[in-house]
Amino acid sequence: MAIPIFMPALSPTMTDGILSRWIKKEGENVQPGEVIAEIETDKANMEVEAVDGGQIARILIPEGTKKVKVNELIAVLKEENDSDEDVIKIIANNSSDDKKVSSDDVKSSEQAKNPKAIDSISNSTSYQRIFASPLAKRIAKDKGINLNDIKNGSGPRGRIIKKDVLSFSKPIMQHLTHRMEDKVYEVSSIREIIAERLLISKTQIPHFYLTISCSLDKLLQIRQEVNDSATIVDEKPNYKISVNDFIMKASGQAIKAVPQINASWNGDGTITQYGNIDVAVAVATNGGLITPIIRNIDSKPIIEVSNEIKSLVKRAKENKLKPEEFQGGSFSVSNLGMYGIEQFNAIINPPQSCIMAVGAAIQKPIVRNGQIIIEHTMNITLSCDHRIIDGAVAAEFLAAFKNFIEKPLTIFL
Incomplete structure (x- = not known):
């Protein structure tokens, strides 16, 4: 059959x-x-x-x-x-x-x-008398074009697509106005799902935010020493640890220290407390945001974490991630520091309870022991689901994270 x-x-x-x-x-x-x-x-x-x-x-x-x-x-x-x-x-x-x-x-x-x-x-x-894409129909409607007037579409099997409508309408537009033409485009499936989920997250999850500033001078020094110790293979170092690698690893260590953060609200009167520490990293792609996951990040050496992140980010941008590499996770990190953003509030990625927004490393005057000195500082903002996490627990987590960042040798322990 x-x-x-x-x-x-x-x-x-x-x-x-x-x-x-x-x-x-x-x-x-x-x-x-x-x-x-x-x-x-x-x-x-x-x-x-x-x-x-x-x-x-x-x-x-x-x-x-x-x-x-x-x-x-x-x-x-x-x-x-x-x-x-x-x-x-x-x-x-x-x-x-x-x-x-x-x-x-x-x-x-x-x-x-x-x-x-x-x-x-x-x-x-859905059966249509006129064989045209939804975008072509929408543009034609906006421009007052009768699709019956377009005789031959350039899409598969003569389907009328966007460029057919635009090329048909262009001569008309030139006679009517010199105004720049608006662009209407279809969003990707990924972008559409992102929009739906973030709307649900922002309207249904009671967010609260805590911000802390971390000194980065010791971390930057340790990072340089670690990278200088890399083995050269084919004229390239076999690893290169970034500041974000330290941040990801430190977040895993801080979750281990404050495990109440590692939880989800189930909506049925229960909360799931996760046993594994799986931290997701936000990656911007052409289709939208995706969050590949470093599983059991607390138990992995930082060089392994660094290499895994690079592999995941590369395949995320190529749309080659496997489902198990981006589904789940108990905590997310979003870093916009490379764009010069000093501080921002991120929206929680359900069903996770927290997302950590990382700002840029900025040189600033700091008062330390009564003296004004110049240090690299970084602002961290934690967005929390107040149904699961109270302010004191979130503050305890940020204090633990700050300790790992400002005493970077503890990350290696």
Whole structure:
């Protein structure tokens, strides 16, 4: 019997995603375990592998389609003895209840030999008289353009896309006005999920903030000495520890000293106190923010932490992280010091209880033992979930963190 292929759930939080590319096309044969498509989730780009072997009989969701629901039918695989009728039944039986397609409807569409049959028989993606992308429709509506006037789209199977509408409207715009043209663009799946989660976090979690200033002079000296001791391999040092590596390691040590920080609010009258210390580092990518995790950071040497962070950040920017490398975590660090930001308040990443915002190292006059001296100082702001953490506990954590930063040799113990 023909085999349905559904939109997979590639992470626990995934409800929908973008079907970004079909690796296999209609009529092509596939083997079990072979990659057939690429899907953009709320965190990264993932490959979809075929579970069974056979021939791709129908592709129901065109590549580039956004908000494809988990478990929505995206394609049908035909085995050697399957008939077209078997394929038709699979499509009809897996249409959503509010947009049910009968076998006769599907069969009629097949018999019509319409080159756009894929879109006609798949009501799971919403049937439209005009074959155009959602962004193209929105731009056309804003500019008062009738899409029927655009005869040939440049997208797959003649689909009207953004550039078709803009090129059609450009001559009209030149006669009407010299005003600079606004740009409307679709956001990535990652950016959309970030927006939803941060809105929930900021409106439903009672944040409070504590800020502390740390001296960095000793840390900068120790960092230089450690880096100077690196072994040269192929004319390059085998490691190079950054200030952020020290911050990540110190945060893990401080969590170990104040374990009440390492918890989550469950929403059912319980709190989860985590046994492992897994610290996430915020990484900016073209698609949005992602937080890869250093597992058991308190038990790892700082050089290992440094090398692991570099690897995770590189793969995060390339959208090559595995789900287990960015899911979970009990604490986050967000560092904007490299951009010259001296202090900021970060928004908690649920279900975590805290996020630490790190500012730039700035030389400032400091009064120490009655004398004015110049030191490198760094502001740290801790955002806390007040349902879990009280002010005194947060202050205890920051004091422990400050001690590790200002006495950096203790980080190595």
